[in-house]
Amino acid sequence: MHITISGTADYARMHTSTNDDRDLGYPSGDASWTDEIYSAEHRPDALAYARERAGVSRTGISGIAVEVYVNGRRV
Secondary structure: OEEEEEOOEEEEEEEEEOOOOOOOOOOOOOOOEEEEOOEEOOOOHHHHHHHHOOOOOEEEEOOOOEEEEEEEEEO
């Protein structure tokens, strides 16, 4: 799974792609989606909110590698 976040405190774009769209722990189909996040009263920092949702690069519970990039840097 790859999560790429770009943006600022006002607006962030989070693109996610995976080859395990059925969440089985092994390749089961490709899927991708993009979320656009805007700052709002309840989340004044869109970029921080996106980072919180994505987490950091890790190995998921099913053994899937999750790579997270924020503004070009792996986190």
